Amino acid sequence: MKKTWSTLGFNKPMHNACFAWVLFEQYVVTNQVEPDLLRAAFTMLSEVENDVKKSNRDETYMKILSSMLVVMQNWAEKKLLNYHEYFNRGTIGGIDNLLPLGILSTKILAECRRIETEEGKKADVKVSDSSGNRIDHYIRSSMKNAFARINDNVKNATMGGRGEAYENLLQLAKETEDLAAQERELFSPILKKWHTTAGSIAAVTLHQCYGEVLKQHLAGTKMLNSEIVGVLQRAAKLEKVLVQMVVEDFDECGNGGKVIVREMMPYEVDTVTIRLLGQWIDERLKKGKKLLLSAKKTETWNPKSKTELYAHSAVELMALIKETVNDFFEIPVGVTEDLILDLAEGLEKIIEEYIIFVASCGSKQNYLPALPPLTRCNQDSMFSRFWKRASPCGVRVEDMHQLMTTKYQHPSPSTSIGTQCLYVRLNTLHYLITHIHSLDKTLAVSPRVLSRSRLSSCKQNVTSFSYFEQANQSIQSACEHVSEVAAYRLIFLDSSLVFYESLYAGSVTSSRLRPTVRILKENLTVLTTILTDQAQALAMKEVMKASFEAFLMVLLAGVPSRIFNRSDYEMIEEDFDSLKRVFCGIPEDVIQKEAEKAEGVISLIGQSTEQLIEDFSIVTCETSGIGFIGIGQKLPMPPTTGRWNRSDPNTILRVLCHRNDRTANLFLKKSFQLAKRNL
Structure with a gap:
């Protein structure tokens, strides 16, 4: 054969190159069924590699060789860059023969390009001569192509709905895991001969591919649900499998493995889950705030029904909150205590705002009558006595008041609609108390909470921990406020005609408390009919x-229609005892504590005018800080505090203003120049 080289114009390098090409071409045209031809072509390429390194290189030879190598490289890399499509379990041996040829042809071609560059001829293509880099490139390319195919297949198998998108991700994760298993079993053992981190590269590539799809899907996700949780959990499982593939390569690849691991950006499933769960909480809280805003615009405080005497808005709000808590724990993830506290805090703010709304019903000051100016009685004046003598058959002042109050002797129950609405508000607050307790229990005993360290710490500091402690305190304050407003409305507005306006009007004997007690009892019956058992006591x-x-206001601020004598004391005391008996359902010690102040004031009515004046002078000097009254000095006018008690100088002064005798009249005129009362 060598004898023909000179005839054909060949030399050994040209022969080696052409022979390698013939072997390669023969392998291709015979449908690649003779692996020996490919191995022989590789052997000849090894000779070509040595020829290229020699200094006496012919330009024609280099052109022919480069063209030949480009074809061989393109053919080999077409398969190697997509080896998952061209090789399977039955043909896996082919890759073991193809890899050496592809890598060597690339290496020789790189050397040719380098030579051309040195000789001033720029290469059209830059080719790396690192076999490791080429293997890395083959693995990444083939893994990406294989992943793209299974992703397309999964998409084509469904219609692409939102629910089906979750199923697609689950199926894609499964097939990605199968692809990783195939890589580890079939291809990695061969590829590791050329690159020790072949398995890690494949795992990292698949991890990145699935991560991109997962990221795109989560980008349009604002709330967590069971489907998304399933996807995230499946992604976490896939990530664990791929990480294990990388770990298995650590012993063989040394520092190279650490470099590969840095490319593996974690899916951070737990972080994503927590973020989406936080967004879910925010979205539910927005619904609660929207419902609260609607309640403020539409709530009328009419009972929900005859058997459910509380606001409809409270039922809707607590139903939404209960649904939120139940749905929260239905999400199949381990919930951290911080998330529980975040949810409870958000719900508590909504509940507290609703409590403020329920308690926004004014104050007792809206119903208290204005205090009339202080005046002095004048019924025993000379003019009054002259009028009585001149008109022996005329109508007495007492008789006039008797006529005025006759229409109040047989009044009807007087619980207004507005007061009944306040009762509904009070029932609503107690409805909240019951449901908050249930919510507290649900949050405290849920088995899905991962850790309760902070909760345990809280329990050590307080006797009974509550997620809604602030709301519970607000409800108690609101109950007290609404109960107070309802009570003052009932007494000072609804019952004003039979109580403040008519009791003792004209005289004590002509307008006793009995009609007031009867109406009060009937109004209390209405109260117990509407209010729940829990709300009635307060x-x-x-x-x-x-x-x-x-x-007390009848006794102290009942002018101009009230005048009292010392002799009225026993009747007034008897009436007050009757008033106390109306509330016999309240514990005796509670009644006595509240009645103590009133009884002290009533006792002043039984004192003589002289004693009242003396007590008033002493108390006024003590409270004003002047010590004693000197010659020519006058007592200062005590301020009106509204806190009636027998030691208050203003209270004693008001008793004197209502005292129907000459001594009191002269004292008030001399000390304070009080005007006469217009009767």
Whole structure:
């Protein structure tokens, strides 16, 4: 054969190159069924590699060789860059023969390009001569192509709905895991001969591919649900499998493995889950705030039904909150205590805002009558006595008041619609108490909470921990406020005609408390009919306090129609005892504590005018800080505090203003120049 080289114009390098080409071409045209031809072509390429390194290189030879190598490289890399499509379990041996040829042809071609560059001829293509780099490139390319195919197949198998997108991701994760298993079993053992981190490269590439798809899907996801949780959990499982593939390569690849691991950006499933769960909480809280805003615009405080005497808005709000808590724990993820506290805090703010709305019903000051100016009685004046003598058959002042109050002797129950609405508000607050307790229990005992360290710490500091502690405190304050407002409305507005306006009008004997007691009992029956059992005790106590307040105002601020004599004391005391008996359902010690102030004021009516004046002078000097009154000095006018008690100088002064005798009249005129009362 060598004898023909000179005839053909060949030399050994040219022969080696052409022979390698013939072997390669023969392998291709015979349908690649003779692996020996490919191995022989590789052997000849090894000779070509040595020839290229020699200095006496012919230009024609280099052109022919480069063209030949480009074809061989393109053919080999077409398969190697997509080896998952061209090789399977039955043909896996082919890759073991193809890899050496592809890598060597690339290496020789790189050397040819380098030579051309040195000789001033720029190469059209830059080719790396690193076999490791080429293997890395083959693995990444083939893995990406294989992943793209299974992704397309999964998409084509469904219609692409939102629910099907979740199924697609689950199926894609499964097939990605199968692809990783195939890589580890079939291809990695061969590829590791050329690149020790072949398995890690494949795992990292698949991890990145699935991560991109997962990221795109989650980008349009704002709330967490069971489908998304399933996808995230499946992604976490896939990630664990791929990480294990990388770990298995660590012993063989050394520092190279660490470099590969840095490319593996974690899916951060837990972080994503927490973020989406936080967004889910925010979205549910927005619904609660929207419902609260609607309630503020539409709530009328009419009972939901005859058996459910509380606001409809409270039922809707607590139903939404209960649904939120139940749905929260239905999400199949381990919930951290911080998330529980975040959810509870958000719900508590909504509940507290609703409590403020329920308690926004004014104050007792809206119903208290204005205090009339202080005046002095004048019924025993000389003019009054002259009028009585001149008109022996005329109508007495007492008779006039008797006629005025006759229409109040047989009044009807007087619980207004507005007061009944306040009762509905009070029932609503107690409805909240019951459901908040249930919510507290649900949050505290859920088995899905991963850790309760902070909760345990809280329990060590307080006797009973509650997620809604602030709301519970707000409800208690709101119950007290609404009960107080309802009581003062009932007594000072609804019952004003039979209580503050008519009791003792004209004289004590002509307008006793009995009609007022009867109406009060009937109104309390209405109260117990509307209010729930839990709300009745506090409401009844507040009605008692308001009644005692009204009784005192009759005695101390009942001008101009009230005048009292010392002899009225026993009747007034008897009436007050009757008033206390109306509230017999309240514990005796509670009644006595609230009645103590009123009884002290009533006792002043039984004192002589002289004693009242003396007590008033002493107390006024003590409270004003002047010590004693000198010659020519006058007592200062005590301020009106509204806190009636027998030691208050303003209270004693008001008793004197209502005292129907000459001594009191002269004292008030001399000390304070009080005007006469217009009767």
